[in-house]
Amino acid sequence: MTFHKEGYTSLAICILFIFVLNALIQFYFPQAYALKWVIYILSFLLFAIIVQFFRSPSITIAKDETQVLCPADGKVVVIEETEETEYFKDKRIQLSVFMSPVNVHVNRNPIAGVVKFFKYHPGKYLVAWHPKSSTENERTTIVIENNVGIPVLFRQIAGALARRIVWYVKEGDVVEQGDQFGFIKFGSRVDLFLPLGTKINVNIGDVVKGGRTVLAELQPAVKAPKTEAKKKTV
Template sequence: MKIHKEGRRILFFTLLALLAVNLLLYMFNEQGVGFNRVFSGVSVVAFLLLLQFFRSPYRNLLTHEDIVIAPADGKVVVIEDVHEPEFFDGVRKQISIFMSPINVHITRNPVSGTVKYFKYHPGKYLVAWHPKSSTKNERTTVVVETEAGPQVLFRQIAGAMARRIVWYVNEGDEVSQGEEFGFIKFGSRVDVFVPVDTDVKVQIGEKVKGGQTVIAQLKTPSPTLF
């Protein structure tokens, strides 16, 4: 396991700040030895928690042209048919994955194909499970035309704690299933929109792993007979 590039700067300066504060306490607060020790312990725990948040574990990626894999670690909180207004302007099946602060926060391409649409939306920071967070919060929208034919839309959505969304894709890019397309700092969710006839392979409340769990199987077009 390694540390994700998005966390290295934060971890470095956090470590420097904690070391500096602890050093100052031991130098100028000689009467408060007990407090100094407690603060040192809290500092270690806080840094370890931050360290685990930015972990980037090795994943044996599962890939296939007609499956949709989980774009992130977390828990499935929504499976329903909804009207998707931004790109499709029609009904699509939505699968949402909530990411808690203890999950790996790398976001991965759920399918392979060509990025046909990308847009970043500034917005609010409602809690990630709020019904309006998908359309009101800071978010990105990516649409990939898959190798199997159907188009799949997925969104990174910021939450009450997540104040920074990072993405690595642009319109026209060729993307590979399982590769990183971004990172969300400090908890949020990812929505995936697929055709309504897609066979969903997960259930509400199920825990999934990004790049490994199959969340749906696409209906591929039948071959034309001549």
């Protein structure tokens, strides 16, 4: 278990706040022993919350190009067929994972391949389970295409507490399955958009682990639907 680099600033601010708060209590209330113990306990809890939130456990990735790994720790909250309007502009299977503040917030590549598309969207901070959060909240959209030409789109979506999304990829990058592609601070959600016909291995309500849970299995024969022009009859 290590401490994630995205938490260094938050940890430094937390330690400084605890130091100043305890110094003020000691200076102005030197005989208030009960108050001091309350502050000590609250200080410890605040420190523990920051440390647990930015923890980055070491895991073993079982790589398989036919599988879609979970991009983050959390709980499956959406599995449905929907219209993806930003990149594919056709029907896809949406699978969403909600990350609570107590989850590990490291984001991992669900598949290996080439980053075909990346875009950052500034936006609102609706609660992550709100239906409009995937289109109105601060978010990123990333598309990775594997070596057999199957693309998977996924989004980092900020929640009500999150105010910063971090990403480490750009268009043209070659990425490995399970490697870190980003981080979201303090509660969020990740949406995946998979080809129709993909075998889904999880159910709504399942607790999943980033880089370890196999969410789905890609079908090599699955291709984006083609629209054939209708013949005109004279």
